[in-house]
Amino acid sequence: MKISTIGLALALLAAPIAAQQPTIEARYRADADRIIDAALRDSAAWKRLAKLTDTFGNRLSGTKALEDAIDWVLAEMKRDGLENVRGEPVKVPHWVRGQESLELVSPRRAKLQLLGLGGSVATPAKGITAPVMVVSSFDELTARAAEAKGKIVLFDVPFTTYGATVRYRAGGASAAAKVGALAALVRSVTPQSMRTPHTGSLRYDSTVTTRIPSAAVTIEDAMMIRRMIERGDRVVVTLRMGARTLPDAPSRNVVAELRGAEKPDEVVVLGGHIDSWDVGQGAMDDGGGVVGAWEALRIIKELGLRPKRTIRVVGWTNEENGLAGGNAYRDAHRAELDAHVLAIESDGGLFKPRGVGFAGSDSARAIVRQVARLLERIEAGGVAASGGGADIGPITSLGVPAMSPDVDGSRYFWYHHTDADTMDKLDPREVALCVATMAVVAYVVADLPEPLPRAAAATSAR
Numbered sequence: 001m002k003i004s005t006i007g008l009a010l011a012l013l014a015a016p017i018a019a020q021q022p023t024i025e026a027r028y029r030a031d032a033d034r035i036i037d038a039a040l041r042d043s044a045a046w047k048r049l050a051k052l053t054d055t056f057g058n059r060l061s062g063t064k065a066l067e068d069a070i071d072w073v074l075a076e077m078k079r080d081g082l083e084n085v086r087g088e089p090v091k092v093p094h095w096v097r098g099q100e101s102l103e104l105v106s107p108r109r110a111k112l113q114l115l116g117l118g119g120s121v122a123t124p125a126k127g128i129t130a131p132v133m134v135v136s137s138f139d140e141l142t143a144r145a146a147e148a149k150g151k152i153v154l155f156d157v158p159f160t161t162y163g164a165t166v167r168y169r170a171g172g173a174s175a176a177a178k179v180g181a182l183a184a185l186v187r188s189v190t191p192q193s194m195r196t197p198h199t200g201s202l203r204y205d206s207t208v209t210t211r212i213p214s215a216a217v218t219i220e221d222a223m224m225i226r227r228m229i230e231r232g233d234r235v236v237v238t239l240r241m242g243a244r245t246l247p248d249a250p251s252r253n254v255v256a257e258l259r260g261a262e263k264p265d266e267v268v269v270l271g272g273h274i275d276s277w278d279v280g281q282g283a284m285d286d287g288g289g290v291v292g293a294w295e296a297l298r299i300i301k302e303l304g305l306r307p308k309r310t311i312r313v314v315g316w317t318n319e320e321n322g323l324a325g326g327n328a329y330r331d332a333h334r335a336e337l338d339a340h341v342l343a344i345e346s347d348g349g350l351f352k353p354r355g356v357g358f359a360g361s362d363s364a365r366a367i368v369r370q371v372a373r374l375l376e377r378i379e380a381g382g383v384a385a386s387g388g389g390a391d392i393g394p395i396t397s398l399g400v401p402a403m404s405p406d407v408d409g410s411r412y413f414w415y416h417h418t419d420a421d422t423m424d425k426l427d428p429r430e431v432a433l434c435v436a437t438m439a440v441v442a443y444v445v446a447d448l449p450e451p452l453p454r455a456a457a458a459t460s461a462r
C-alpha cells in the first residue's frame with residue numbers, strides 16, 4: 001500500500017510539467033469573469049463614444065475635428081492613468097469634398113441625392129451635363145464600350161458582398177474613363193437604403209491617364225434611372241463637384257499602454273481607426289473600435305491586472321482614405337514586430353459579438369479556441385475562420401497573428417459611410433459585450449506563459 005502510494009507520487013513528479021499545469025480556462029476563469037463583470041456593469045464605453053462623436057462629429061483626415069478629437073482622447077487616456085500615452089506623427093492625405101449636387105434634367109427636373117467619392121477630382125464649375133448610360137457590371141461596360149463616349153456611366157450593381165460590390169466604387173471611374181465617359185456614378189454599396197448615399201474611396205488606375213469625377217447615388221435613384229432608360233427615356237443629369245486634394249497634413253496615431261510585468265517588450269496591440277469619412281459621426285465606423293479598445297485597457301488597469309506582456313491600444317489615423325496610420329505604425333515599430341504576439345482590430349461596429357475571428361497558425365488557433373471559452377458565458381465563445389483589419393494589415397502581412405471581434409454585422413452596411421453613422425445605431429449592452437470580448441482576449445493572450453506560435457513562414461499569417 002505504502003509503496004504504491006510512493007510510486008504514484010513519484011510518477012506525478014516525473015510527469016511532464018505541461019501535464020500538471022492548469023488549463024487556460026482554469027487558470028484565467030476568475031480574471032475573465034472580473035473583466036466581463038466590470039465591462040457589463042454600466043454603459044461607460046457607450047457614453048464615452050457618444051461624448052467623442054457628439055463633441056467632434058466626423059473626423060476626416062486633414063480636418064481640425066480629427067486633430068481635436070485626437071487631443072481629447074490623449075488627454076482622457078492620461079487622466080485614466082494609462083501608460084506611455086502619446087501621439088505618433090503621421091502625414092495624411094487631405095481631400096476636401098466641397099460643394100456638390102446632382103440634378104436630373106431629363107425626362108423631368110429633380111434633385112437627386114449624392115455623395116462624391118473620396119479622392120475624386122472636381123467637375124468644371126458649371127458641372128457636367130450629359131446623358132446617362134446604365135450598366136450592371138464591368139463586363140457589360142466592356143461589351144458596350146462604343147456607347148460610353150461622352151456619357152455619364154452609372155454602375156447599377158446590387159449589393160452581394162462588400163468585397164464584390166465595392167469594386168465598382170473603387171474602380172468605376174477609371175473603367176468608365178477608359179471608354180471615353182465624362183463621369184461615373186455608382187449605386188451605393190449597401191443592401192438597404194432610405195435614399196441615403198454611401199461615400200467611400202475610389203482608386204484611379206495609374207494606367208488610365210484621364211481622371212474623371214465620380215460619386216455615389218442612392219439605390220432608389222439608381223433603380224429609377226434604370227427604369228427610365230429601359231422604358232426608352234433619354235436620361236440626362238448635371239453633376240457638379242467641387243472636390244479638391246490639398247497637400248498632405250499632419251496627424252497622429254493615438255497610442256496608450258499597460259506595460260507588461262515580465263516581458264514588457266512583447267506586445268499585444270489592439271485598436272481601431274480614429275478617422276472617419278466626412279459624413280455622419282463615425283460612431284460605428286470606427287469610433288467604436290477605438291473607444292472599445294481603450295475601455296478594454298482601462299478596465300484591465302482598474303481591476304489591478306497587469307499581464308506579463310504589454311497591451312498597447314492604438315487609434316490609427318487615416319484608415320479611410322490612405323491607410324497612412326497603419327503603414328506608419330508598421331514603419332515606426334518595425335524593429336519590435338517580431339515581438340508582437342497578436343494584433344486585434346475592431347472595425348466592424350460594436351454590435352453583438354459571437355466571438356473572435358482569427359488568422360494565424362493552427363497551433364495558435366487551438367490556443368485562441370481555449371481562450372475564447374472564457375467568453376461562452378456572454379455567448380461570445382466562437383472563433384471564426386478569418387480575422388484582421390485594414391489598419392493591422394501592414395503588420396499582419398509580416399507575420400503578426402491577426403484577430404478581430406466577430407460581431408453580428410447584419411446592420412453594418414446600412415449605415416456604413418453615410419450621414420446615418422451615428423451613436424443611436426449602437427446599443428450600450430452590445431458595446432459593453434464587445435469591450436468584454438476584446439479585454440478578455442487581450443489580457444489572457446498578453447499573460448499566457450508562451451507567446452502565440454507564429455505560422456512557419458513569417459509572411460503567411462494572413
Ligand SMILES: [Zn+2]
Pocket residue numbers: 273285286319347
Ligand atoms: Zn472603418
